[in-house]
Structures are given as structure tokens and as C-alpha cells.
Amino acid sequence: MRITTTVNGEQRQVDDVWEGESLLYVLRERMALPGSKNACEQGECGACTVYLDHVPVCACLVAAGQADGREIVTVEGLQVEGELHPVQRAFVEAGAVQCGFCTPGLVVATHDLLERSGQPSDPEIREALAGNLCRCTGYEKILDAVHLAADRLSTSEKQ
């Protein structure tokens, strides 16, 4: 089948998609966007989190056909004019990245959290990101990164 979507602001069309393919497979293998990660492929780890019509979803749980005609933003689409988004920058600076396989999903999930809540508390962050598994960091520096990004975003909004 043919799938037509908007991905990271660009109109994309792919042909010969098998009906059983997930949005994650189409992004990674057909659209050359492997940033969204394939860690569990059953919606448990959050590594493939993308925006689908502005709502964060696990791309592995979305059938490719469901994405037809819709708008998708992946981790590759979060940069602003070629610069790292403040959330991305905070993850690097806080040491929240080790192997980094969970990072794209966490960056998207954090991006979404900070869109909804400017200065989330620790319990709010933990609850919001509990669907994103990280095996390397023990999460402490991810918590630091979220706070750092929240501080920077709220400061830039005030200016």
C-alpha cells in the first residue's frame, strides 16, 4: 500500500508498504529516519516515542496505515534551525546520555511534558517518564536534565 504523511514538516510518500508494518518500521527502514528506536517493539520501553498529530505515541504500536494522511514529528525533527532543542542540549549537558538508545524516546517524552507543564515537580516528572525505560543511567541524571531544560525554557519564555 501507499502511505502519505507529513514527517518533520515534510510531505513524505512511500509505496509497497506491507500492511503488517508498523509506523516505526516505515520511519526507520523506508524513510531513512532511524532516530526512533526499536528496543521492545511492544510499547513497553518508550524508545520509539514520536508525535502523531501532536500526541506522543509509541511508533511500534501504530500500524503504518494508521499514519496515512497524518502529521508525525520524530526526534530528528526537534532541532530548531539546526540547533539542538533545549531539551536535547540539557540531556547532553546533564550527563543523561550513556548508551543513548533510550534517549530519542525520552527527549520526545520530555519535550511533550514541558509543553504541558512548565516546571514539573520530581513526582510529576517520574510519573510522566515512567513509560520510558533506561538501562544505563538509573534515571537520576535524566531527572536533572528535565529540570535543566525546564529552567532554560521558562527563562527564555520570560525574555
Added chain:
Amino acid sequence: MTTVIARPESHTKVIGGRVGDSPQRPDGNLKVRGEFAYSSDLWMEGMLWGVTLRSPHPYARIRSIDIGPALATPGVSAVLTHEDVPGEKLYGMDIADQPVLAIDVVRYQGEPVALVAANHPEVARQAAKKIRVDYEVYEPVTDPIEALGHPGWNPGQHSTAPVVQVVELNAERARLHPNGNLVRHLKIRKGDPAPVADVVVVGEYEVGMQDQAFLGPESGLAFPAEDGGVELHVATQWLHSDQQQMCLALGLPPEKVRLTLAGVGGAFGGREDLSMHVHACLLTLHTGKPVKMVYHREESFFGHVHRHPATMRYEHGATGDGVLVYVKAAIYLDGGAYTSSTPAVVANAGTLGIGPYVVPNVQVDCFGSYTNNPPCGAMRGFGAVQVAFAYEAQMDRLAAELGMDPVELRCRNAMTEGAQAPTGQVIDSAAPVEELLRRVQSMPMPAEHPAAGDTDLRALPGGVSNVTHGESVVRGVGYAVTYKNIGFSEGFDDYSTARVRLEVVNGEPTVTVHTAAAEVGQGLVTVEQQIARTELAVDRVVVHGKDTRVGSGGSTSASRQTYVTGGAVKAACEKVRDVLLGMARRQLGHTIAGLRLDDGKVVSDGEGVVAAIADVLGDRVIEETLQWRHRPTEPIDPETGQGFAHVQYAFSAHRAVVDVDVELGLVKVVALDCAQDVGKAINPEAVVGQIQGGSAQGLGLAIMEEVIVTGGMIRNPSFTDYLLPTMLDMPPMKIAVLEYADPHAPYGLRGVGEPPTISSGPAVAAAIRQAVGKPLSRVPIRPEHITGT
């Protein structure tokens, strides 16, 4: 000595990036942008997808394999079996006993039987289902103690009846390998064989099978080379060990099997053994096309070794005032179907089996067995994790028997520098066991949990799912301390190779560091840059991609890379520096005392700056390649276990504070504080990251993580059913990093990665026991163990 406390007040970075600083990782920006190329992200024009057909049975004889219908499937390019393996058909890191593809017998569920390459992964998977394998199914050997013919214990743990028609075991079939079912029996015999003590405590303990659960699945891309060889881009922990095993299986010389490290999504021991390496190369050599293989999560549970489950019986004897007189231990580790690294895991569990305590009389018998359970091998902590649960539970039990405080009992028996390990090895650098315990003991305690009904549900055990709202929540506090060998032991030739190049690029002196040491997320690439900047006083340092075009870096395991590859990079830089300073002397035409490098310049104490490095170099290039070794170790005596077995020891202690809902059996770890001696923190932020991440894995084993195996079958091969700690499960940590230099190691550093995974779990288990008042001698501790229902 300095102390670094986690969660700094400010995120201001020290710019500079030399040893002791915390510069950002060179791959960080790529990773947050989603542009870092992991082994599962690779793509080539015209590539095929490879899949593996695996045995559904833990033990069976293969009567026949019919690949005809699979091969006839449209889109399929190849279907291969053991007959297509051109070289050695068995592989293994030290002992080659594992078939590349099953030959006549399968010995564990998930053993690879056949391969398919097709133009789409789903086409390959469907074709694999059409391969007809006729099995004669045997009753599996599942008890690691009975597998050795030893009288069993823990009758509740035996296998359940399988559903298929099964041929019962007889003496011949119960022997899984030609030499029987014993992988290794390690004995420690020290002091009086029949010691007598005032107080004796005995306990039996079990540790479940843990999975590394790295997030990046086993994967890689192989493609044929013009010289008849093969290229493989893969996620691994040791490129050269892989290469050596692959050459044997493929029947190719090393120059025709070239490996490049792709992005690695975590490892934790699970990538020491080969997974899809040979398989992808077989398919690519057979088809002449690039072949990509990526395991699904379920397949990953069958595609790598796990942490050995352990069954342990301990007896501790002490004087009435709490001085240890003796320890006796019998330790059984289930190695599963093939050898993997079981011999070395047995060595660690045996030699480290009584913990960091001074004990004059020690008898340890540590066994590794073959069974038809999933193969077990390396996982962070490597044998030291299992025994720590037992010896630390014993210390608590002994303290209770003596009416002593558990920390006081530990301190009374703590190892110090100059103490003798059970192997007779004298600890010849700092052993701050007591200080580590005192450090965590003196850290501020978390706030008491609020009265029932008055609390944020999210703070309760079970979180918002807690249905009692905290009426039955009891707090407990537990301590544990441990030590771990760093680097490869028992006389292993444990070296690393570094190639360091210094040249002027765009007017700026530039260092390129090339090693084959695998970066798996821990930050070795950052450390390599820091060492080169420190030794050569140059800001711009490029870390070359990791591949087999330079000599072996040894394994990224045993917490050894900063020590050994760091040592190699340091030594190669020193050699480059000597050459550079020689050039400077010749150019100056006279001898200047005390020439050294500082901030891009050649300086001397007497004359200050004498030349810029860039000017000394001009268009010349200095390149040095060398192998570097830590001091040698020795094999231990097979009868007494005595010998200089380990190159270095690292120590850590944890204090865990838990809230337990004793009615529901739910646990919330409220605090998990750690003190660790790292000798020298080469990168303090990365050290803290290792402690936090390592502690999370220990917490996981204590209360949630287990590969459940019954009848040789894995029952929970998914992240739905194998539970990993989430952000809600990990508490904030207070961390003290001690720096007592080890005079034998580069910069005085100690390996960092493993100790926190070892002492965290036993501390959590101890805290739960204190809250619940039950022995809880098996981990992971589940709700039903706490409630007794």
C-alpha cells in the same frame, strides 16, 4: 582524597576536558538528535534481512531438517543449516562447545537451528516457519545440583511437566557434554579445616536469573568484500574475540574478516558472546549481498547469555564478641547449556565468596554446571553479585544472633590494606571497607513516611495502584558492602592496544586516538580524549572509529577499560611526547632541562615557553602504536584456591531505605545511598553515572528482575513480563566518591562499573528483611514472599 556528591547545585561545566574533569561525551549531540548510528540502524542498497530459526525445545535430538518449502518461498535468497558452516562448527570464547547452527542435538530452548535471508524481514520470518525440523524431544536436565549427581535441595524449584511427548532421561542423555555436566569446581581451603566457633549461623540462599536487558537489540550488517572476505558492523564488547571466533567458523584468515563497532545500545556482559555475527556473515557470503539482522526483544532473551542463577549454602562461625572465625560455603551456579564464561564466573564467585572480610578459616566449594536451561555467562558483577546476596544476609543473621548492630559487625571484620583474601592474596592498596560503611551510615536519612491517609499516593509502595493507602507500610534500613576484582584474572594475558597520532590539522595540533576497545555507553571515548589531552597538552582530540584495523583492546567487561585501554592510551601518548620533545631539542640545537608540554606548547621550567607544538611538528606526523599490560596475575592452586589471582580490587557500600506495605507485599525503595572508592575519578560525572546506573540494576535483581525458567523454558521473554526498574522505582541517591589511589594503576584509578551493581541489591534485601521480619532468602523478593501467601 576528595569527595564528589551527586546532583550538583549547578550544571556549570568545567571546560578543559582533562583527567579529573567532566567534559561532555563526544557522541552526545549525535545521540540526542537521533543521528547516532546503532547496529540496528544500518542500511545498504539491496540488502537482505536475515532471521534465525530457533529450537522450541530445551533438549532434543534433531532427526531431520527439510528446508525445501522455505527455500521455495518467493523473496527468499538463502536457507542455511550447519551443513553450510564452512569452518569449525563449534564456537566459544575459551571453550568451543556451542554449535554455530545445531547439528544433531539442541541443548536449550532458542538454540539456533537454521537461517533465512529474504528481501523483507517478515518474508524471512514466514519462510523460517516453513522449515520442517523433526525433533525427538528429551526430558531436560534442569537442576544444576542434580545435574552433577549431588543430592538436591530446594525441592520446590524442580521443573514442571512439559506438554510434548518426552523421552525420559537415562544416564547417557543426562550427560550433556562429553566430559559430563561439571564446568568447573573451584575450591578454597584456607586455615583450619575443622574450626570451632562460639556462635554459628547457617543459611541457604537463591538468586534468580537476571537479564542484561540492554535496550539496543543484537544486530548488525554484514557485506561481502571484493577480496572474498567479509565486513561486519556490529554491537559487541570485544571486536577481536569476535573476529577470532568468526574466522574459525567461516574458515577465513583474520585479514579477510574485518569488524567495525557500530553504535552499541548497552551491553552489561550480554554482548561478550557471539550472537548474530557468524550467521549474518554466512548469509552474506552465501548470497553475495549485504545482510542485516536485528533481533526482536523476545528473540533477544534467547539470543544472549544471562546472569547465572545461584543456589548457595553458607555457614558462618564467630566468637561471642563478633569476630569471624570461619566461613564455609557451597555455591552452585547454573551455567545452562554451553560453557560461555562460566569458568571465570565460578572463579569470581568462589574467590570473592565471603566478601570483604578478614576470615582466618575458609572453605568454599563453587560449582558451575551444565543444564538444559538458557546458557549463562557474563553480566555486570560477574559472579560477585550472587555471593554478595548470601554473605551479606549471613552477616545480618550473625549480627542478630550476637545482638550486634549489623554495621558494627561488618566493621569489626572489615578488610584493610594488607589483609589477606581467602586466596592468600594480600590486598596491596587501599581497602576502605569500614570507611565506606561509615560514610553511608552517616548520610542524612530520608524523611519519615507520613501518617496513613496523609500521603501522596505516588510516594507509597505500589504508587497510585496501592489500594491500602499506606496503613500497613513499615520502613526498613539495610546495609551491604562488597568488593570486586577489576580486569581479567588467573594469569590471563590482559592487554590493550593504542595507536596515537599527533599532527597539525588546519594549523592546530590534533591527536587521533585509535583503539579497538568497545564503547558501549560507559563513556570510554570521553576518557580516551581526556587522557590524550592530559598527556599531550592538546585540546583537539579525535577518537577514531573502533575496528579491527588496530590491535585488540581486550573486552569491555570486568570494569577494565579505563584501567587497561586508558593505560594503553596513556603509554602511547607518553611515547609520542618523548618523540615530540626530542624533535624540539634537536630544533633548538641545545639541551634544555625539564622540557614538558603545557597548553599546546613546549615549555621548560627555566625558560618558559620555548616553542608551540604546531611549530615543532610542522608537516610531520608522530604515530605510535603499543600494547599495554597491567601487572601479571597467577592461576590459583586447584586444590587450595591459593594464589595471586586478581590484579585489583574495588570496594563499594550501600545503605537502602525501604517502605514495605506488608499487607500487599509491595516495596518502595525510598533511598539507596552509596559510597565507593574509585582510586581516581578520571571523569567524576561519568563515575556518578556508573554508580547510579549500576545501583539500579542491583535494585532490579533484589525486587523485580528475573528470567523465569521452568522445565528449561523461558516464561517471560518480554519487557511486559520481565520487569525493569522505571523512573518511579529508582529513588534519589546520595553518593560519596572516595579517591584512594592504587599505586599499581594508571593515575591510581580503580575500575568503577561493577561494584555498585553488587552491593546495592543486598542492601535493598536487608532493608526489606528488617521491615518484614522474615528471612527472605531468595531474590528477587516478590510480594508473595513478603506476605507469605
